Each structure stands twice: as structure tokens, then as C-alpha cells.
Amino acid sequence: MAGEPQADCLFCKIVAGEVPADVVLDTATTLAFRDINPQAPTHVLVVPKAHYPNAAALAAEPPLSADVLSTAGQIARLEGIDESGYRIVLNTGSGAGQTVFHVHAHVLGGRGLRWPPG
Numbered sequence: 001m002a003g004e005p006q007a008d009c010l011f012c013k014i015v016a017g018e019v020p021a022d023v024v025l026d027t028a029t030t031l032a033f034r035d036i037n038p039q040a041p042t043h044v045l046v047v048p049k050a051h052y053p054n055a056a057a058l059a060a061e062p063p064l065s066a067d068v069l070s071t072a073g074q075i076a077r078l079e080g081i082d083e084s085g086y087r088i089v090l091n092t093g094s095g096a097g098q099t100v101f102h103v104h105a106h107v108l109g110g111r112g113l114r115w116p117p118g
């Protein structure tokens with residue numbers, strides 16, 4: 001069922017505390033933790049605690065979509081990158097680089113970010 005934990009999902013395991021993570025912010029509906037392979041001085045992943053495979057599936061739950069973006073904004077403020085600028089990335093599909101199919105927003109900042117992304 002939509003939103004139910006998936007036994008084989010890494011980010012469900014992190015949410016459940018079964019896999020350790022460097023947690024930055026824990027809200028009622030979201031968890032933010034540092035990416036294990038950071039691509040910028042700040043690289044934090046924001047996930048809904050409920051399992052949705054990608055952004056389009058998450059959009060079926062509008063309050064949860066807003067919660068993920070709200071947490072991303074809070075992370076930017078906590079990390080001190082809200083003034084300099086930062087990027088929120090939702091890779092969607094393996095062709096776009098998605099490797100974990102539990103939706104997550106990358107919050108990237110602390111360095112110059114080129115456009116278009118690679």
C-alpha cells in the first residue's frame with residue numbers, strides 16, 4: 001500500500017533506525033540526514049518517513065510534499081546556505097541518476113553550483 005515501509009528499502013531502514021545515519025533534523029513526517037558521499041560542503045538528504053518511490057508518487061500526498069520542501073528549507077537555514085543559495089534536487093528514474101527508490105530531496109550548497117547540472 002502507498003506509504004507503507006518496504007522491507008528492502010535502505011531509507012526505510014534509516015527511518016526505522018535499523019541503519020545508522022548522521023541525522024540533521026527529525027520532524028513528525030520527515031527525516032534529514034547527511035549524504036554518505038557528499039557532492040558539496042552541505043549535502044543533506046530529506047526523506048518523508050513514509051515510503052513513496054519518487055516525487056510524482058509523493059505528490060499524491062500534498063501535505064507530505066510540502067513537508068519535504070519545508071524541511072529542505074529548514075536545513076538550508078540550519079546549514080547557513082540560505083543566503084548564498086542552494087539547490088534542491090529530486091533525481092527521478094535511473095536515467096536521471098536515482099539509485100534509491102524512496103523519494104529524497106538532495107539539499108546541496110556551500111559552493112558555487114553550475115547550471116545546467118550534468
Ligand code: AMP
Pocket residue numbers: 010019021033034035036037038045090091097098099100101
Ligand atoms: P539518488 O542517486 O538521487 O537516488 O541519491 C541517493 C543518495 O543516497 C546518493 O547521493 C548516495 O550517496 C546516498 N546514500 C546511499 N547510501 C546512503 C547511506 N547509507 N546514508 C546516507 N546516504 C546514502
Ligand code: ZN
Pocket residue numbers: 005006009010011012013050051052101102
Ligand atoms: Zn523506503
